[in-house]
Amino acid sequence: MVLLDAPQHLLLSHDPRFVFFRVACSQLGIAPADLRHLSQVRVDAAGGIPGLISGFLDTLTNESDLRDTAAGRRLALNAVDLIALLVADLLEPHRSAASDVGNDLMARIRSHIEENLMDPDLSPDSIARAHHISVRYLHKLFHSGGTTVGTYVRQRRLAACRLDLGRSRNRRRTVAAVAQTWGFANPSHFSRLFRQTYGLSPSEWQVSVSGAHQDAESPRAL
Numbered sequence: 001m002v003l004l005d006a007p008q009h010l011l012l013s014h015d016p017r018f019v020f021f022r023v024a025c026s027q028l029g030i031a032p033a034d035l036r037h038l039s040q041v042r043v044d045a046a047g048g049i050p051g052l053i054s055g056f057l058d059t060l061t062n063e064s065d066l067r068d069t070a071a072g073r074r075l076a077l078n079a080v081d082l083i084a085l086l087v088a089d090l091l092e093p094h095r096s097a098a099s100d101v102g103n104d105l106m107a108r109i110r111s112h113i114e115e116n117l118m119d120p121d122l123s124p125d126s127i128a129r130a131h132h133i134s135v136r137y138l139h140k141l142f143h144s145g146g147t148t149v150g151t152y153v154r155q156r157r158l159a160a161c162r163l164d165l166g167r168s169r170n171r172r173r174t175v176a177a178v179a180q181t182w183g184f185a186n187p188s189h190f191s192r193l194f195r196q197t198y199g200l201s202p203s204e205w206q207v208s209v210s211g212a213h214q215d216a217e218s219p220r221a222l
Contacts, residue, residue: 021057023083025146034091034146041090049089053082070208073200077162105131106141110152117157120183124149157182158197161190165202166209175202 025035045054056079063072112130116122127149128138142149160182165175176187179202184190194202 021079021083023080037091038087043086043090049082049086053079053086056082070200070204073198074205074208077198105133106145109138109141113153113156117153117160117182120185122153122183153183154193155197157184158194161194161202162198162205165206175206178202 043050045051060075060079109127109131112127113122116126119126124135124138128135131138138149142152161178161184164178164182175191179187179190184193191201191203194205198205200208
């Protein structure tokens with residue numbers, strides 16, 4: 001069952017043992033306002049993405065030795081990614097039904113932001129100018145979705161950095177270099193935001209992913 005824990009969080013109940021998983025909206029890439037569509041939603045975990053998530057969460061609850069370890073944190077982030085897929089699927093009918101001008105404009109604005117995440121000059125002013133609207137109206141659009149322009153851009157840049165740091169071809173790139181590529185000029189500020197969002201530092205994430213790649217690539221003994 002999907003429940004509302006607070007305006008900023010999604011709470012999932014894992015039956016039959018009533019284990020609850022609390023996930024921040026910021027980690028799912030949705031606005032808190034979207035949660036109203038998920039209130040008291042029941043999802044059949046017999047198969048598909050729900051079944052995959054149910055089995056994955058069940059495994060996590062039984063692996064107590066993984067808690068507070070790099071591997072455990074990485075698995076938790078993988079669980080969040082799976083939950084984000086489920087949430088996006090559950091919200092699709094509501095988003096498809098909303099076809100007014102404001103939502104069409106927001107779709108174009110989000111696409112513009114994705115295409116310009118690497119631009120250090122990306123700002124409310126530049127976004128509003130590109131869509132021929134006022135900055136005030138831009139803020140109003142994001143506010144109606146329960147977030148702000150700055151928060152949304154920051155979340156998308158953090159997600160891009162996490163993906164980039166996890167790529168094997170970037171193992172030799174410094175955290176600061178990756179952060180700067182995605183518009184974070186201050187490495188210390190970026191590291192704080194990354195830890196607040198994902199529960200571990202960028203370097204810890206990079207090391208944990210690198211270790212997983214090495215394990216996967218190493219030959220197994222016969």
